[in-house]
Amino acid sequence: MSLALNLSHEPITKIPHGKLAMWAFLASELMFFSGFFGGFIVLRNTNYDVFGAGSAHLNWTLALINTFILIGSSLTMALAIHNLEHKKDGAFRLFMGLTILGGFGFLIVKYIEYSSKFADGLFPGQENHTVFYSFYFLMTGFHALHVIAGMIPMAYIFFKGFTKAGYPYPSKVETLGLYWHFVDLMWIFIFPALYLMIPYHVAGAH
Amino acid sequence: MSTSLAHTEEHADHGHAHEHEHHDLPWYRKYVFSTDHKVISKQFMLASLIFLFIGGAFALMLRWQLAYPGEAIPVIGHLLPDTWVAEPGSGVITPEFFVQLTTMHATIMIFFVIIPMAVGMFGNFCIPLMIGTDDMALPRLNMWSFWLVPPAGLIMLAGVFTEMGYAGAGWTSYPPLAADINKEAFTFSGQTLWLISVFMIGFSSIMGAVNYVATVLNKRAKGMKLFDMPLTVWGLFITAIIATLGTPVLAAGLAMLFFDNFFHTSFFIPDHLVSGASFPGGGQPVLFQHVFWFYSHPAVYIMILPLMGIVSEVLATFSRKPIYGYKAMVFAVAGIAFLGFIVWGHHMFQSGMNPLLGTTFMLSTIVIAVPSSIKVFNWLGTLWRGNIHFSSAMLAALAFVSMFIIGGLSGVFMASAPVDIYIHDTYFIVAHIHYVLFGGSLFGIFAGIYYWFPKMFGKMLSESWGRRHLFWSFLAFNATFFPMHVLGIGGHMRRIYDPNVYDFLKGMQGMNEFITIAAIVMGFSQLMLVGNILYSLKWGKKAPRNPWNANTLEWAAPPHPGHGNFDMDITVYRGPYEFGVEGRELDYWPQWEPGKSITVHHHTIAVSDDTSTSVGMH
Numbered sequence: 148m149s150l151a152l153n154l155s156h157e158p159i160t161k162i163p164h165g166k167l168a169m170w171a172f173l174a175s176e177l178m179f180f181s182g183f184f185g186g187f188i189v190l191r192n193t194n195y196d197v198f199g200a201g202s203a204h205l206n207w208t209l210a211l212i213n214t215f216i217l218i219g220s221s222l223t224m225a226l227a228i229h230n231l232e233h234k235k236d237g238a239f240r241l242f243m244g245l246t247i248l249g250g251f252g253f254l255i256v257k258y259i260e261y262s263s264k265f266a267d268g269l270f271p272g273q274e275n276h277t278v279f280y281s282f283y284f285l286m287t288g289f290h291a292l293h294v295i296a297g298m299i300p301m302a303y304i305f306f307k308g309f310t311k312a313g314y315p316y317p318s319k320v321e322t323l324g325l326y327w328h329f330v331d332l333m334w335i336f337i338f339p340a341l342y343l344m345i346p347y348h349v350a351g352a353h
Numbered sequence: 354m355s356t357s358l359a360h361t362e363e364h365a366d367h368g369h370a371h372e373h374e375h376h377d378l379p380w381y382r383k384y385v386f387s388t389d390h391k392v393i394s395k396q397f398m399l400a401s402l403i404f405l406f407i408g409g410a411f412a413l414m415l416r417w418q419l420a421y422p423g424e425a426i427p428v429i430g431h432l433l434p435d436t437w438v439a440e441p442g443s444g445v446i447t448p449e450f451f452v453q454l455t456t457m458h459a460t461i462m463i464f465f466v467i468i469p470m471a472v473g474m475f476g477n478f479c480i481p482l483m484i485g486t487d488d489m490a491l492p493r494l495n496m497w498s499f500w501l502v503p504p505a506g507l508i509m510l511a512g513v514f515t516e517m518g519y520a521g522a523g524w525t526s527y528p529p530l531a532a533d534i535n536k537e538a539f540t541f542s543g544q545t546l547w548l549i550s551v552f553m554i555g556f557s558s559i560m561g562a563v564n565y566v567a568t569v570l571n572k573r574a575k576g577m578k579l580f581d582m583p584l585t586v587w588g589l590f591i592t593a594i595i596a597t598l599g600t601p602v603l604a605a606g607l608a609m610l611f612f613d614n615f616f617h618t619s620f621f622i623p624d625h626l627v628s629g630a631s632f633p634g635g636g637q638p639v640l641f642q643h644v645f646w647f648y649s650h651p652a653v654y655i656m657i658l659p660l661m662g663i664v665s666e667v668l669a670t671f672s673r674k675p676i677y678g679y680k681a682m683v684f685a686v687a688g689i690a691f692l693g694f695i696v697w698g699h700h701m702f703q704s705g706m707n708p709l710l711g712t713t714f715m716l717s718t719i720v721i722a723v724p725s726s727i728k729v730f731n732w733l734g735t736l737w738r739g740n741i742h743f744s745s746a747m748l749a750a751l752a753f754v755s756m757f758i759i760g761g762l763s764g765v766f767m768a769s770a771p772v773d774i775y776i777h778d779t780y781f782i783v784a785h786i787h788y789v790l791f792g793g794s795l796f797g798i799f800a801g802i803y804y805w806f807p808k809m810f811g812k813m814l815s816e817s818w819g820r821r822h823l824f825w826s827f828l829a830f831n832a833t834f835f836p837m838h839v840l841g842i843g844g845h846m847r848r849i850y851d852p853n854v855y856d857f858l859k860g861m862q863g864m865n866e867f868i869t870i871a872a873i874v875m876g877f878s879q880l881m882l883v884g885n886i887l888y889s890l891k892w893g894k895k896a897p898r899n900p901w902n903a904n905t906l907e908w909a910a911p912p913h914p915g916h917g918n919f920d921m922d923i924t925v926y927r928g929p930y931e932f933g934v935e936g937r938e939l940d941y942w943p944q945w946e947p948g949k950s951i952t953v954h955h956h957t958i959a960v961s962d963d964t965s966t967s968v969g970m971h
C-alpha cells in the first residue's frame with residue numbers, strides 16, 4: 148500500500164511541532180511553579196517573621212552572581228542558535244560550550260550555598276529548619292533540577308557539533324533555547340521572592 | 354441499518370497490505386516500544402483493563418465488609434495475607450486495610466483507568482485518524498507518555514510491601530494524615546509511594562497533552578478547519594489544554610506533600626501538631642486542599658469531556674442526523690473547561706473556609722450547569738426524530754446521557770452550600786461520583802470501544818453480547834448506586850468501616866446488602882465485555898472499512914490501519930456530521946468525499962458542480 152502523499156504537510160501554524168509542544172509544556176511549567184508561588188504567598192503571610200528572618204539570612208550576593216550567570220547563559224544560548232542557523236559551526240560550538248559552562252557555574256554556586264546552609268543546620272530535619280527553608284529548598288531544588296535537565300540535551304548537541312556532519316537541526320536547538328530562557332525566567336522570579344523580600348524591621352536588625 | 358449497510362462494501366479491503374510496511378523494525382519496537390499511535394493506544398487499553406479489574410476487585414472486597422461487617426469474605430477470604438485480616442485465616446479485613454482499599458480503589462479507577470482510557474487510549478487512537486494524519490506530532494514523546502504508566506502503577510501497588518501497607522489517606526490524600534507524621538524521615542510508606550506514583554502519572558498526562566495540542570494545531574488534513582473537526586477531537590483537544598494547565602498544579606502540591614512526608618518539612622503541618630524538632634510547623638493543611646482541588650475539579654472534566662465527544666459521535670451516527678448545534682457543543686465544552694478552573698471550592702464548603710468565599714464557589718458551580726445542560730439538550734435534539742439504530746455503541750451512549758443527567762442533577766444539589774453541609778462526606782457524594790464517572794465516563798468508554806473496535810482491531814464485536822453486557826451493566830449499575838443517594842441522605846458517611854456501630858444506620862443495613870449483591874453482579878457483567886473482545890479478536894467477523902456508514906476521516910482508513918494510517922490522499926470537503934443531506938442518494942456524506950453543497954436555513958443540500966451558482970440564490 149502506498150502511503151498517502153498529502154498527509155505529511157507543513158505545520159499548519161507554521162511553528163515546528165517540537166516548538167509548539169514546547170510552548171505548551173512551558174505553559175505547564177509555569178503552572179507548576181505557580182503552585183509553589185501560591186503556597187509561598189499564603190504561608191509567607193501567616194509566617195511573616197519566620198520568612199523575613201529566613202530571607203535576611205540568605206546570601207543574596209551569591210544569588211545575584213547566579214542571576215548574572217543565568218542571564219549570560221541565556222545570551223550565549225541565543226548566540227549559539229544564531230550561529231548554527233548561519234552555519235558558523237565553530238562559533239556555534241563556542242557559544243554552546245559557554246552555555247553549558249554557565250549551567251555548571253550556576254550549579255557550583257548553588258552547591259556552595261547549600262553547603263553553608265547545611266553547616267548552619269537549615270536542612271529539613273536539622274535543628275534550625277523553618278517553613279521558609281522548606282520553600283527555599285523546594286523552589287531552588289526544583290529549579291536546579293530544571294537546570295540539570297536542560298544541560299543534558301545541551302551536552303548531547305554540543306558533542307554532536309564536533310562530528311563531521313555537525314549538529315543539523317537548528318530548530319531543535321531553538322526549542323531547547325526556549326526552555327533554557329524559561330529556566331532563566333523562573334530564576335528571575337525565585338530570586339527576589341526568596342532573597343530580596345526582607346521586611347524593614349528584619350533587615351535593620353542585621 | 355438496512356438502507357445504509359448496503360453500501361459498506363464500496364471499498365475493497367486491503368487492510369492486511371500494511372504488514373510489510375514496517376517489517377524492518379525488531380519485534381520490541383513494533384509491539385513494546387512502538388511509536389505508532391495505534392499501538393500505544395492499545396497498550397493504554399490493555400494496561401487500563403488490567404487495572405480496571407484490580408480496582409474492581411478492591412471495590413468488591415470493601416463492599417463485602419460494608420454489607421456483612423465481621424463476616425469472612427467468601428472464596429478469597431482465607432487466601433488474604435495475615436496483615437490484611439483481623440485474625441490469621443479469619444477472612445475478615447481490618448479497618449486499616451479497609452481504608453487502604455477505598456484509597457486504592459479510587460486512585461486506580463481515576464488515575465489508572467478512566468484518565469488513561471479516556472485520554473490515553475482514545476486520544477491516541479482518535480486524534481491522528483480523525484484529523485486525517487499519519488501519526489502524532491511527536492511520536493517518541495507519545496511512547497514515553499505511555500511507558501511512565503506501568504512503572505507508576507507498580508510503584509503504587511508496591512505499597513503493600515511497606516510496613517503499613519498501601520496508602521490509606523483516600524484518593525484526595527489530605528494532610529496531615531497523608532504526611533504520615535509518625536513515620537521516620539527518609540523512609541517509605543505506601544503513602545510515599547502513592548505520591549511518587551501519582552506524580553509520575555501526572556507527568557505522563559502532561560507529556561501526552563502537549564503532544565495532542567501540537568498534533569491538533571499542526572497536523573490536520575488538507576482542508577480541515579478547526580470547525581470541521583469531529584467533537585471527539587474537540588473534546589480531547591480541550592481536555593489536553595486542561596491537563597496542560599491543571600496537572601502541573603497537582604504536581605506542585607504532591608511535591609510539597611512528598612517533602613512533608615519524606616523530608617519532614619511543614620508545608621501542610623500546622624504548629625504544635627507534632628512535638629519534637631523534626632517537624633518545624635507553620636504550615637496549613639487547608640492549603641493542600643486548595644491546591645489539590647484546583648487540579649482535581651478540572652480533572653473530573655478531563656475524565657468526561659473526551660467521552661462527551663465520543664458520545665456525540667455515536668449519537669449522530671446512529672440517529673443518522675447531524676449533531677444538533679455543533680458550534681454550541683464546541684463552545685459548551687470550552688465553557689465547561691474554563692468554568693472548571695474556578696469552582697474548586699465546592700469541595701471545601703466544610704473545610705473552614707470563609708463562608709463568603711463558599712458562596713462565590715457555589716455560584717460559579719451552579720453556572721457550570723448551564724453549558725452542561727446545553728450539551729444534554731443538544732444530544733436530545735440530535736436524537737429527536739432520528740432514525741435510531743440501537744447498536745451496542747448507541748446503547749452505551751444513551752446510558753451515558755441518561756446517567757449524566759442524574760449525576761449532574763445530584764451535582765447541583767451538592768453545589769448548594771447549605772445542602773452540601775448536610776450531605777458532604779456521605780454516600781450521596783459516592784452516588785454522585787459514580788453516576789458521573791461510571792454511568793458517565795465508563796459507559797462513554799464502552800461506547801467508544803464498541804464504536805471503534807472494528808477500526809482498532811479489524812474485527813467486529815458481537816452485537817448481541819454487547820447488548821447483553823450493557824443491559825446487565827446498566828441494570829446492576831443503577832441497583833448499586835441509586836440507593837446510595839438514600840443512604841447518604843440518611844447520614845451514612847463515606848469511608849466508614851462498620852455501619853453497624855451507628856444506631857441511626859442500623860435500619861438501612863438491608864440497603865447495604867442489596868448494594869453489595871448488585872455490585873457483584875455488576876463486576877461479573879464486565880466479563881462479558883472481556884469475553885466479547887477476546888472472542889472477536891480470534892473468531893470475529895472481519896470488519897469492513899466503514900461499518901457504521903459514518904462520515905469522519907478514520908473510516909477512510911483501511912480496517913486495522915497499518916503504519917501511516919491511510920492508503921489514499923485525504924482532503925476534507927465538509928464538516929463531520931453531514932447525515933441525511935438532501936439531494937444525495939446515501940444518507941451520509943463522508944468528509945473526504947468530493948462534492949459541492951449549499952446551506953439553506955441550516956440544512957445542507959448537495960448540488961452538482963455546474964448548478965451550484967443558480968441553486969444558491971434561494
Ligand code: HEM
Nearest residue numbers: 653656657699700722725761764765767768777778786789
Ligand atoms: C453539573 C455538573 C456537576 C456539579 C454541579 C458537580 C458538583 C460537585 C460538588 C459540589 C461536589 C462536592 C461534594 C462534596 O464533597 O460535598 C462534587 C464532588 C465530586 N464530583 Fe461533581 N459535579 C458535577 C459534575 C461532575 C462530573 C462530570 C464529574 C466527573 C466526571 C464529577 C466528579 C466528582 C467527584 C469525583 C467528586 C468527589 C470528590 C471527592 O472524592 O470528594 N462531578 N461534585
Ligand SMILES: [Cu+2]
Nearest residue numbers: 650697699700
Ligand atoms: Cu468539583
